[in-house]
Amino acid sequence: MRASVHRLGMAHPGDLSQLAALFDSGVVDPRHVVAVIGKTEGNGGVNDFTRGYFTLAFSALLAERTGRRRGEIVESVPCVLSGGTEGVLTPHYLVFSRDPAADGPAGGPKRLAVGVAFSPPVPPEAVGRQTHVEMVAAAVGQAMRDAGISDPADVHFVQVKAPCVTAARAQEAAARGASVLTADSGRSMAYARVAGAFGVALALGDAPAGRLTEAAMFRDYDIFSDRASISSGVEVACNEVIVLGNAAGWSGDLAIAHRPMKDALDIGGIVAVLDDLGLAAAPQLVPAAAARVRGVLVKCEPDRRGLVRGNRHTMLDDTDINAQRHIRGALGGLVAGVLGDGRIFVSGGAEHQGPDGGGLIAVIAEI
CATH class of the missing domain: 3.30.1330.160 (Cyanuric acid hydrolase/Barbituras, RU C)
Structure with missing residues (x-):
């Protein structure tokens, strides 16, 4: 397996012209694209729809080039966008692809490995709670296996996009007799980020499982993972996970x-x-x-x-x-x-x- 990473610019959040050019030239096979991480020029808040705009444009382009359904792509290719390009930050995105026909030599050096996973949908009442932590941990483990990484020490970065609670989601939970941790979308995003960070720490062994509890959230700041990057937004309903590390068997x-x-x-x-x-x-x-x-x-x-x-x-x-x-x-x-x-x-x-x-x-x- 060989991982490739292309860093591409955009004129606006729906501009995929540079990626389309890589497809046209044959530099990137659209069938090999497995994940995207990028920065859009939105506000980074609850109502930052630049993230969804990019995801819509990306999934439409990939569907056109692969013949797959757009919905299938949304459910299988993590597209994690963070809004806010203040100061000198440039709107851009990283496209991760994997060539399955390019194995690394036996006993060769460890090279970039990329794994992805999706958790089941997160019920609104679970967002920011212990169940959410465990769902993220399970998805990180799945993404590690997808990357062929068995040793957590070989993981260097885990990107998670987690859902948050909106007013509509809170009402849907209440109609079922369930209660959400908070109906404030902004606070819900923060709790989702912490649950994601605790889930990564649990999966990688960055902290003892007994300390990764709801009671420690926003309180025990000695607990952290320096390999976890968690975003949250209204545009997702499950935890999308991208694991990046170095592993044997990968070439490039x-x-x-x-x-x-x-x-x-x-x-x-x-x-x-x-x-x-x-x-x-x-x-x-x-x-x-x-x-x-x-x-x-x-x-x-x-x-x-x-x-x-x-x-x-x-x-x-x-x-x-x-x-x-x-x-x-x-x-x-x-x-x-x-x-x-x-x-x-x-x-x-x-x-x-x-x-x-x-x-x-x-x-x-x-x-």
């Missing part, structure tokens, strides 16, 4: 590495993950090195204590600009400055995803 020249980011100023974490892949930033990658980078994935969170290295920040108290938009812009600028490229997936809402007040960074590059 791509590998992935990750590092935790201890806070919003942790430029050392960025430099370290690049060094893990043989890329030297001094202080910025030279163009030849930057050309080897295929994807950059970052998760971040405004420090809830209101301080960054002892100095006060105002991200949580700004009435005009949401705190998540602040942190995406700040981290986007920091990482882009080192990489020399604004095509970076930066997602806010990093509760229990990396160290408290920090986050994580993963990079895919040619070795």
Whole structure:
């Protein structure tokens, strides 16, 4: 098996012209596409419909090129979009494909492995609760098996898109006699992210199972996974999971590495993950090195204590600009400055995803 990653730009959230060109040229076989992770220029909130717009356009294009039903594609190819391209961030998307005819040599080096999975639909009353944690953990295990990864240490990044509760979903649950954790869509998105982070930690062994409970959510910030990136939205009804790691049996020249980011100023974490892949930033990658980078994935969170290295920040108290938009812009600028490229997936809402007040960074590059 060989994994390929293409980082493509878009003129608007429904622009798939660069992917269509790769299909036309034969560079990418549409039948081999297994997942997409991208950034759209929406607000990143509950009513960010740029994510659904992209998914509609993508599934329509893939259906046209493969002859499969669009609904079948939506249910089998994870398409995880994060809204918000503040500052120097560039709207873009990563297309992951797998060529099953290109096996790696026996005993060869571990190379990029990609696995995907979908959980069953999550009932509204389960969102953000222990059942949700367990559903994510099961789906992560399934995606690892799909990637041919048996050792959790070989997993470097797990992207989950989880559903949240809307007013309509809350009413549907109430009609069945069930109660949701919260009917506030924004809070529901946050609880879904934490349930996803706990599910990844459970599947990978990043924390003891006995600590990954509802009682620890938003309370015990010593519990986290620095390999979990969780998004939530109204456009999905189940947990969509993408596992990225390095495994034997895969061919090609791509590998992935990750590092935790201890806070919003942790430029050392960025430099370290690049060094893990043989890329030297001094202080910025030279163009030849930057050309080897295929994807950059970052998760971040405004420090809830209101301080960054002892100095006060105002991200949580700004009435005009949401705190998540602040942190995406700040981290986007920091990482882009080192990489020399604004095509970076930066997602806010990093509760229990990396160290408290920090986050994580993963990079895919040619070795």
